Amino acid sequence: MVERQSPLEPEFHVGSHGNFEHGVEILLTETRPGSIVQVAAWPGEEKKLISAIRTVAGLALPDGAGGGVSDGVKSVFGFAPGKFTVADEAEGLAAAFARVVTPAIGTVTDLSHGRTAIRIAGPKAEWVLAKFFAIDFALPAFPIGAGRSTTHHDIFVQIQRTGADQFDIYVFRSFARSFWKALCHASEEVGYEVQ
Amino acid sequence: MLITCPYCGPRDVIEFTYQGDGNRERPDPASQNFEAWNAYVYDRLNPAGDHNEIWQHSGGCRAHLKVVRNTLTHEISSVVFTRGDHGRGDHGSAARGKAEDKS
Numbered sequence: 001m002v003e004r005q006s007p008l009e010p011e012f013h014v015g016s017h018g019n020f021e022h023g024v025e026i027l028l029t030e031t032r033p034g035s036i037v038q039v040a041a042w043p044g045e046e047k048k049l050i051s052a053i054r055t056v057a058g059l060a061l062p063d064g065a066g067g068g069v070s071d072g073v074k075s076v077f078g079f080a081p082g083k084f085t086v087a088d089e090a091e092g093l094a095a096a097f098a099r100v101v102t103p104a105i106g107t108v109t110d111l112s113h114g115r116t117a118i119r120i121a122g123p124k125a126e127w128v129l130a131k132f133f134a135i136d137f138a139l140p141a142f143p144i145g146a147g148r149s150t151t152h153h154d155i156f157v158q159i160q161r162t163g164a165d166q167f168d169i170y171v172f173r174s175f176a177r178s179f180w181k182a183l184c185h186a187s188e189e190v191g192y193e194v195q
Numbered sequence: 196m197l198i199t200c201p202y203c204g205p206r207d208v209i210e211f212t213y214q215g216d217g218n219r220e221r222p223d224p225a226s227q228n229f230e231a232w233n234a235y236v237y238d239r240l241n242p243a244g245d246h247n248e249i250w251q252h253s254g255g256c257r258a259h260l261k262v263v264r265n266t267l268t269h270e271i272s273s274v275v276f277t278r279g280d281h282g283r284g285d286h287g288s289a290a291r292g293k294a295e296d297k298s
Binding site: 043065066079136141 | 206
């Protein structure tokens, strides 16, 4: 298998940066999932798609708009009515979904090479993300596992909360380096570490 | 101005794209009724008050929404999906009634 190159490479500097004399309050990593897949159900077929997600990924989606769940290896969240993003550390998720999600149920789109997944963690994660996105990051409004689709500077992103102070951000690959640089600048004031 | 998307919750207007007047009724594409086409293309209620509008949450779930917005106060009194399966609501029949009463 050909090794996939990171679009962040020229700007990805491992180590502590910014104002970290009093401690590092942000941890930035690229999670590099092997598979990022978008699945969408035709109207009325949502339940079949949710059951297909359970079959293929072994993840049970909670009810409600934007609901999601992550087991640390695989993640899924709703980002629009009847549409879900599924990520897996392993490759081959799109092929597995294509076998189960028939054309009568919905569509499968392989975005593994089209998105870059950036993880921001730490006590100031909400603070830093609030500089980019006009959404409520407080835990009651944005529970663990839930997903949100929103924009930063008119560029679309999807965000999943994978911990009390941890978020996975899915950005367009072609915008990933620009977003990464902006994220680093925004994290400077609190001190950040790239791993 | 905040629009409460039925899927995403309250979001800033910057995430939305205006898709036009929600009162228009498109004639049958085969129709040769020029008055109906003229009305579809040009006639607008232009109310000072509640107005039926179509918006798309282009910076979010990308759903198309029927919105009733007050043109004087920007108050949003109703937001439902245009696709009936996902949301119910009589898009602006009340608003349309009011607007037509005034005209």
